[in-house]
Structures are given as C-alpha cells and as structure tokens.
Amino acid sequence: MNEAGPSRISKSRPKKSAKQKNGIHSSKLRKVSEAKAVEALEQAALQFEPPPDLKAFADLPISDFTRRGLKKAYFTEMTDIQVKSLPLSLKGKDVLGAARTGSGKTLAFLIPVLEMLHRRKWGPQDGLGALVISPTRELAVQIFDVLRSIGSYHSFSAGLVIGGKNLKDERERLTRMNILVATPGRLLQHMDQTIGFECDNLQILVLDEADRILDMGFHRTLTALLSHLPKSRQTLLFSATQTDSVASLARLSLTDPVAIGIAETSISLATPASLQQHYVVTTLDQKLSLLWSFLKSHLQTKTLVFLSSCKQVRFVFETFRRLHPGVPLLHLHGKQKQATRLETFQRFTGMQKAVLFATDVAARGLDFPAVDWVVQVDAPEDVETYVHRVGRTARYESAGRALLFLMPSEEEGMKAVLEEKGLKVEKIKTKASKTQNIENQLQNMAFQDPEIKYLGQRAFVSYLRSVHLQKDKSIFKVGELPVERFAESLGLPGMPKIKFLGxxxxxxxxxxxxxxxxxxxxxxxxxxxxxxxxxxxxxxxxxxxxxxxxxxxxxxxxxxxxxxxxxxxxxxxxxxxxxxxxxxxxQSILSEHYTKLVDHAGGSGEEDDFITLKRADHELPPDPSALPESDFISKRKQKMALSKKALGKYGAKGNKLVFDDEGGAHEIYEMKAPEEVFGEGGAQGLAVKEAGRTFMEGERGRMKEADIMDKEEAREKKREKKRKRKEREREEMGYDNGGPAIAVVTPLDEDDGYVSPKFDLPSESEDEAPPAKRTKSSLNKVDRRTGTTTLEEEEELALQLLRSRR
Known part of the structure; x- marks a missing residue:
C-alpha cells in the first residue's frame, strides 16, 4: 500500500493554485472582451458616416493597433483620396480610385488591408488573407516598407515576392504569409509551381498603379491571376490615370465598385499647383552638353534625370562619372540585378544632394523624398508618362520643378498635346555663356577607353530605335534627326550602321x-x-x-x-x-519591209512565197500594267511581274518529260501501278507478291536476331564498365582482393632484399583432382595476421616450382 501510494499520487493531476485559476479566468475574460471590441469595431465601420470636416486618422473607425502604427510613422492627417476612399473601403466595398501621383494612395489601401484581417481575427493557420500587386519591384519594396511601419503593432505575417530572389527561399516562407506584396510575373510563377500555396481564403485584393501594370504587358498575367482567386473578395484598384484598359480591368475584377476621384481626375488636375513646369528647345547633338551644364549649376539640389533607354542611362552615367561633376551620381534601369536596384533606390532615398539617371522604371509610384528637379532629357511617349515623371517631385505639400528638353522637330507637336490636356509648360531660354560643351571630352574618353566607345554605340542605336518605335509620328520624326552630328556629340569617330535607319x-x-x-x-x-x-x-x-x-x-x-x-x-x-x-x-524604220515578209493570210502557195514567214499570231497573257485599279495591284508590282528575275523566281516551273517509242510523253520518274507491271491476278503477280512477303518475314526475323545480339552486347559492355569502375574504386580506397592492403617493411636479409615469388600449391584434398587454373590473386597469398609466409607454405611453393619444371 505504501509503495502503491506514491505511484497513485504521481499519476493524479496536480491541483491548480488560486493564482493559476485567476490567470485562466483573466485570459478568458480578455478573449471575450477582444471579441466584443472587434464586433463593436465592425459595427462602427459599417455605420460610419464621414463628417464634412473629416481630416484626422484618429476619427476613423479603426483599431488601436493601426492607430498606434500610424502615429508612430507620423501619419496624422489624411489626404483627399484617403478621406474619400477609406470610409467606403472600411465597409468592405470595392473601390475604383484615381488621384494624382503623390497623393497618398498607398495608405488608402493598406489601412483597409490591416483592418479587414484584424476584424476577421486572421491568424497564421488561416493562410493568405490579403494580396497587393504592384507593377515594379521598387514600388513593391516601398509598399512593403510602409506596411511594416504602420502595421508593426499587428501580429500578421507579411512577405515580399519580387523577381531576382531565390525561388526556393520564397517557397519555404510563402505558405506562412497572411499579407503578400508581389509583382505580377513572380506571383503567377508561384501560383503555378509552388506546392501548398493556396489563395482560396483571400479576403482582399489590391491592384496598385493598374494602368502601369497593363502598359507593361501584364494583361494576360493579370487575367491568369484573377482566375486563381476566389470571387467572394474585396477588391481595391488604384491608378493615377484612367484609361480604357483600366476600365475593362475594373469590369473584370470589381463588383459594384464605387468610383473615387474619377470624375474630377482630368489631366489638368493630375499635377499639383506647387509644381513649376518648363521646357527648353535644343538640338539633339547639344542635349548632353546642356544636361552637363544644368547639373554643374545645380550641385546643391536633388535631381532625377529621365532618359528613354537603359543603354543611354549607362552611357551618361559612366561618362559623367569620369568627368567628376561634384555631386554623387546614381543610375537605375531595368537591366540591373535586383540587389543593385534596391541598393540604388535606398541610397537615393536617403540622400539630400544627388543625381539619379533613370528610365521610366522610376516614373511610377516611387516616393523619393525631397526631389527638387525632374529633368526629362528625352521626350515622353505620351502625356500620361509625362505626368508620372514630373510626379516624382512636388509630392504631398512640397514644391518642385520640372524641365523638359525638346528638339525643334518635337516642340510644336508636344506642346500642342500637353496644352490639349490642360498642362501649361512654359518655355525658357538658356544662356550661352553658362553652357559648357563636353563633346571634346567625350571624344577623348571614347578614344582612350574602348568600353566608353562601345557604350556610346549602343546608346546611339537604342535612342534612334526608341524614336523609330514611337507611335506618335507627328512628334517623333526619325527622318529629321541629325544622326551624324548626334554620333559626333557622343564621342564616336563615325556613325554606326543601323538597318532600320538605312x-x-x-x-x-x-x-x-x-x-x-x-x-x-x-x-x-x-x-x-x-x-x-x-x-x-x-x-x-x-x-x-x-x-x-x-x-x-x-x-x-x-x-x-x-x-x-x-x-x-x-x-x-x-x-x-x-x-x-x-x-x-x-520605231517604224523596218516596219514596211517586215510587213512584206510576214504572211498574215496564211500563204497563197505560189512560188514567190517560198521565203515568206509562216507566222501564227499567238495569244499573249494580258498586260499587267493595263489592269484596272479595282484589281488592287500597284504599278510597281506590275512592273516587277514583267521582269525576267521575277519570271524566273516566281514563274511556273516546267516538268521534264521523256518520250517512249510510240512518241508518248511521260514524266521522267513516273510511277506505275503493280497491275500494269505484273498483271492482275496472274501467276507472275502472285509469285512476286509471295516473294515479297517471304523477303519481309526473313528481314523481320533477321532484325529480331540482330536486336537480341545488340542488347546482349550492350549489357556486356555495361557489365565490363561496371567491373572496371569497381576495380578503380577499390584501388583508390587501398583495397586488394577483398581486404585492406598491408604494407610490411622488413630489414634486408642476406639475399640483398630478394624475395622469392609467392605461389599457392593445391591442398591434399585436391591432389587427385586435376590442377585448377591459378589466378594471380591466389599466387600472392600471405598470412594476413603476420604479413609473412610460413614454413609449410614455402615448402609447398618449392614443390610447385619443381612440378612446373617437369
């Protein structure tokens, strides 16, 4: 009993103390209070009616976690797009929002994302609840940073999925994410290839910069992505400009959307009033000199320079870096690796005085703080691109300036297009005394450094190709460009040959x-x-x-x-x-004589007519040049059809014929039917068919035998190859004949180191049997315990030697 007592006590459940009971009771009360608070918050959001003077984030029906995160990130007052969209999106409605760039669209969709998951009590086991799709990697990184700053008090897991990273690492973490910020291409790759990545429980979808997503050619990708997502979801679509493609996308992805800011989002309102817009007229060969002079006169500012192609960005960056302008230079384009792009983006964000050369990859959505100047060296392809470029400055309530370089052939058309959309860009003139020509420096660099010359050639070709591919030919006229002077201005010794330009x-x-x-x-x-x-x-x-x-x-x-x-x-x-x-x-000098020679009546049979030409008037095909215009044949094609080259190339090919004894024409390789050769049903025909059948059966049997022999030979080669490989492996590992090789070092005997050969003699039981063939391994046996031969073995070896001599 005494021994059994302690065992019963150890197996019984220990009694809980009063403190533990109070802790469990308090946790239950806390969960109940949290559930009531979430329910009250949801009711408040559904019943919320925004007052006319709504400005502060604290006045919104949002959770304490989101309110504390906004306060920590110094977001206190809302912008216009946030005031109009947040009360609706917090109620769970689909929103189609449009506002000028830099107006705070990021917070307009991140706050509903956090609040929606908070009210649904979303946890790690619930999977993916919110998805944010961005057109570029830099914009996705920026959205993710804002999400981390305002959502630091929430317990959701968030991930960033963009190209350029290790796909395996992303797959391991992807299934544990509640919020995902991604680019379209990489997201679709995970949806198609990553096992365990499901979007069946998705609650909210955000499409940021939807017009840019479609412009970059992701329309099919977006359609495929939407097919993976559930229909019962909330969708928020935001864009700086509204186009027909965006409207069609909204019809596909949104359900009864509420339009925010679309009626008043004309292009005239797309640029802030604090932005000063100017343009300057310059020739193509003076663009780089003018850009250099501008940077030298604005060393204490933060400038963003836009060029039309990646190769131009790299050429300008490399050449200006060697000229040492006196201000930090950076470059950003789509051909860079992901790590380099992110590093450049973060460095320029943190700098106060710097110059960033970039393509249009930096024109959408990126928030570079305190940019003073936006310089467009190459004209934008359309008004929307211009609006997005200049939108990198004068963001929120700050001021900014924009400068556009236009060539004389572009000035009239670009100015008319901008004024048609309500954009007023003032013309300014440059001072010749402050303009420095750098053409000689570029020529010296191209002469001394082959890499600069190569980059200049690529920049020349890429710029002309970009102008050639522009849609608006009234502005971009590649035929009017001074290409030879442009090549000289880049420092090139001659103009590179270009096919489309030729x-x-x-x-x-x-x-x-x-x-x-x-x-x-x-x-x-x-x-x-x-x-x-x-x-x-x-x-x-x-x-x-x-x-x-x-x-x-x-x-x-x-x-x-x-x-x-x-x-x-x-x-x-x-x-x-x-x-x-x-x-x-x-033309008619021989016509009379020729008319006498030709007999047009077919000849009279008289003696005088023996030299008369018996000519027949052949009917010629109609002249293509005389065809009516309704046949849609151009005169140039008609002329080409009459040429000998065209007739030889496209004319009908004749067939080579042979003639038999009766004069009948046949093709040279004409096939005959078997019935014509052997007759139908005759004995000869049956014999031929039987011979053919016998031949086919014999060939089939021979092929089977050859196939068996080939397979056996292949198996034998495989065995031999395997045996050689094993022998080689055993030699490398130090094994000989199944056991480890033992090296024995013994002192030299009187025979000066001579060792008698080692042979194995047959045992007594094998004397009557015929002697078996001795292998090399059996003749080299040694005592594995001592590493030397014994006396009996030496005697046996001697007897074997004597027998072999007989």
Whole structure:
C-alpha cells in the first residue's frame, strides 16, 4: 500500500493554485472582451458616416493597433483620396480610385488591408488573407516598407515576392504569409509551381498603379491571376490615370465598385499647383552638353534625370562619372540585378544632394523624398508618362520643378498635346555663356577607353530605335534627326550602321529623286502646253494631240490629265525606260519591209512565197500594267511581274518529260501501278507478291536476331564498365582482393632484399583432382595476421616450382 501510494499520487493531476485559476479566468475574460471590441469595431465601420470636416486618422473607425502604427510613422492627417476612399473601403466595398501621383494612395489601401484581417481575427493557420500587386519591384519594396511601419503593432505575417530572389527561399516562407506584396510575373510563377500555396481564403485584393501594370504587358498575367482567386473578395484598384484598359480591368475584377476621384481626375488636375513646369528647345547633338551644364549649376539640389533607354542611362552615367561633376551620381534601369536596384533606390532615398539617371522604371509610384528637379532629357511617349515623371517631385505639400528638353522637330507637336490636356509648360531660354560643351571630352574618353566607345554605340542605336518605335509620328520624326552630328556629340569617330535607319534614309532619298523627276516631267509638259495655248488657248494643239496619240491608251489618258491640270500643279508619274523606248522617233524604220515578209493570210502557195514567214499570231497573257485599279495591284508590282528575275523566281516551273517509242510523253520518274507491271491476278503477280512477303518475314526475323545480339552486347559492355569502375574504386580506397592492403617493411636479409615469388600449391584434398587454373590473386597469398609466409607454405611453393619444371 505504501509503495502503491506514491505511484497513485504521481499519476493524479496536480491541483491548480488560486493564482493559476485567476490567470485562466483573466485570459478568458480578455478573449471575450477582444471579441466584443472587434464586433463593436465592425459595427462602427459599417455605420460610419464621414463628417464634412473629416481630416484626422484618429476619427476613423479603426483599431488601436493601426492607430498606434500610424502615429508612430507620423501619419496624422489624411489626404483627399484617403478621406474619400477609406470610409467606403472600411465597409468592405470595392473601390475604383484615381488621384494624382503623390497623393497618398498607398495608405488608402493598406489601412483597409490591416483592418479587414484584424476584424476577421486572421491568424497564421488561416493562410493568405490579403494580396497587393504592384507593377515594379521598387514600388513593391516601398509598399512593403510602409506596411511594416504602420502595421508593426499587428501580429500578421507579411512577405515580399519580387523577381531576382531565390525561388526556393520564397517557397519555404510563402505558405506562412497572411499579407503578400508581389509583382505580377513572380506571383503567377508561384501560383503555378509552388506546392501548398493556396489563395482560396483571400479576403482582399489590391491592384496598385493598374494602368502601369497593363502598359507593361501584364494583361494576360493579370487575367491568369484573377482566375486563381476566389470571387467572394474585396477588391481595391488604384491608378493615377484612367484609361480604357483600366476600365475593362475594373469590369473584370470589381463588383459594384464605387468610383473615387474619377470624375474630377482630368489631366489638368493630375499635377499639383506647387509644381513649376518648363521646357527648353535644343538640338539633339547639344542635349548632353546642356544636361552637363544644368547639373554643374545645380550641385546643391536633388535631381532625377529621365532618359528613354537603359543603354543611354549607362552611357551618361559612366561618362559623367569620369568627368567628376561634384555631386554623387546614381543610375537605375531595368537591366540591373535586383540587389543593385534596391541598393540604388535606398541610397537615393536617403540622400539630400544627388543625381539619379533613370528610365521610366522610376516614373511610377516611387516616393523619393525631397526631389527638387525632374529633368526629362528625352521626350515622353505620351502625356500620361509625362505626368508620372514630373510626379516624382512636388509630392504631398512640397514644391518642385520640372524641365523638359525638346528638339525643334518635337516642340510644336508636344506642346500642342500637353496644352490639349490642360498642362501649361512654359518655355525658357538658356544662356550661352553658362553652357559648357563636353563633346571634346567625350571624344577623348571614347578614344582612350574602348568600353566608353562601345557604350556610346549602343546608346546611339537604342535612342534612334526608341524614336523609330514611337507611335506618335507627328512628334517623333526619325527622318529629321541629325544622326551624324548626334554620333559626333557622343564621342564616336563615325556613325554606326543601323538597318532600320538605312531603310528610312533610302526611302527618303528615293522620294526626293522621284520628286525631282516629277517636277522635271511636269515642267516639260507645261512648256509644251504653253506653246499650244498661244494658238488654241487651253485646248491641245494638233502636234501635241498627235504625239499623245502615238503612245498607249493609258499613257495618253495620263498625259492628257497632266496637261489639262497643269495650272493646278498636280503631280505626274515618273517616266520609266519603257516610256522613253516608246517615244523613240525611228520605231517604224523596218516596219514596211517586215510587213512584206510576214504572211498574215496564211500563204497563197505560189512560188514567190517560198521565203515568206509562216507566222501564227499567238495569244499573249494580258498586260499587267493595263489592269484596272479595282484589281488592287500597284504599278510597281506590275512592273516587277514583267521582269525576267521575277519570271524566273516566281514563274511556273516546267516538268521534264521523256518520250517512249510510240512518241508518248511521260514524266521522267513516273510511277506505275503493280497491275500494269505484273498483271492482275496472274501467276507472275502472285509469285512476286509471295516473294515479297517471304523477303519481309526473313528481314523481320533477321532484325529480331540482330536486336537480341545488340542488347546482349550492350549489357556486356555495361557489365565490363561496371567491373572496371569497381576495380578503380577499390584501388583508390587501398583495397586488394577483398581486404585492406598491408604494407610490411622488413630489414634486408642476406639475399640483398630478394624475395622469392609467392605461389599457392593445391591442398591434399585436391591432389587427385586435376590442377585448377591459378589466378594471380591466389599466387600472392600471405598470412594476413603476420604479413609473412610460413614454413609449410614455402615448402609447398618449392614443390610447385619443381612440378612446373617437369
């Protein structure tokens, strides 16, 4: 009993103290109070009606965790887009928001994300609850940083999924995330490939900068992403500009959305009033010199410079860095690695005086604090791109300035497009005394450093290609660019050859020569017409009528039209070599003699006709040049169709024929039916078929035997290869004949180190049996315990030697 007592006591549940009971009771009370607080918060959000003077975040029906996070990040008052969208998005409605860049759209969708998951009591086991999709990596990083700052008091797990990182590391953490900030391409890759990544419980979806997502070619990706997401979700779509593609995306992804700021979001309101916008006119070859002079005169400012291509960004950065302007230089473009892009983004964010050369990858959504100047060296492709570029400065309530470089061929068109959208950009002039020409320095660098020369060539080609691919040809005219001077301004010894540019120049030169020929042709006919006018006024003279009558009908009509409309200055077609040939005056010099030789009546059979040509008038195909315009064939194609080269290349190919004894024509490789050769059902035909069947069966059996032999040979080669590999491995590991090799070092005997060969003799039980073949391994046996041979073994070896001598 005494022994059993302690065992019963140890197995019984220990009694809880009063302190533990009070702790459990208090935790239950805390959970109940939290549940009531969450329920009250949700009711307050649903019933909240914003007052007219709503400004502070503290007046919103949000949780204490979010309110403390906003206060910690120094966000106290709301912007216009936040005041209008937050009361609606907190109620769980879909929102289609549009506002000018820099107006605080990030907080407008991050606060509902945190509040929605807080009210649903979202935990780690619930999986992914909120998804934020961003067009660029830098913008995704910026959104993630803001999320961490205002959501530091919440217990949600958040992740960042962008390209450039290790996919395996992302997969391991992805299944534990409650909030995910991602770029479209990498997110779709995880949805398709990562096992365990599910979005079935998604509560809220955010599409930031939706117009930029679509402009970058992610329309199909977004459609595929939406197919993975549940229909019962809240969707928030924000964009700085509203386009038709954004509207179609909203119809696909939003359910009864509330439009915020779209009616008043015209382009004129898209730029803040504190932004000063200017443009300067300069030639293409003076752009870099003007940019250098601008940077040298603004060393104490923070400047963002936009160029049209990645190669231009790198060339300008590398050359200006070697010229030492006196201010830190950075560059950012889409060809850089992810780590480099993030480092550049963070460095420029923390600097007060710096210059960042960038492509349009930095034009959307990125919040660079305290940017003083935005300089656009290359003109933007459209007004929306211009708005987003200049939106990097004058953010929130701060002031900023923007400067646009325009060439003389771009000034009129770009200014008209901007004014049509309500943007007023003032023209300024540069002082020639403060402009420094750096063309000589660039030439010296290209001569001394082949890398600079190579970068200059790539920058030259990429810029011209970007202008060539622009949609608005009224502004971007690649044919009017001074390409040779542009190459010299980059320091290049000569202009690189470009295929598309060569085609443009050839087309331009051809059009110029055609214009000259047309002018000459029209002038000559005007002179002829003026002579005729002296006699008959506006009518044609008899001589002119006869000249025209000698040519073809089409030519006649065309020349008549030209002469009648010479006062209007209508263009005439270019005279070709065929026109000149038919205008020769001696065409009929042999016509009379030839007419006598040719017998058009088929011959009379008289003796005088023995030298007469018996000619048949063959019917020729219609002249392509005489086809009506309704056949949609251009004159150039008609002329090409008549050329020998075209006939040889595209004409019908003839077939080579052979003639039999009867004169019948056959193709040289004409196939005959078996019935024609062997007859139908005859004995010869049956014999041939039987012989063919026998041959096929024999060949089939031979192939089977060859296949078996080939397989056996392959297996034997595989075994031999495996055996050699094992022997090689055993030698490398120091094994010999199944056991470790033992090296025995013994002192030299009287025989000066001579060791008798080691052989194995057959045992007594094997004397009657025929002697077995001795292998090398059996002849080299040694005592593994001592490493030496015994006396009996030496005697056996001696007997074996004697027998072998017999």
């Amino acid at each position: 085609r443009e120049l050839a087309k331009k030169k051809k059009n110029a020569s055609h214009a000259v020929a047309i002018a000459q042709y029209a002038a000559s006919h005007q002179a002829r017409g003026s002579e005729g006018e002296e006699s008959e006024g506006a009518t044609l003279s008899e001589g002119e009528e006869s000249k025209i009558g000698d040519s073809s009908d089409e030519e006649t009509a065309e020349k008549r039209k030209l002469l009648k409309n010479k006062d209007k200055g209508e263009a005439a077609r270019v005279r070709t070599k065929y026109d000149r040939m038919f205008e020769r005056k001696n």
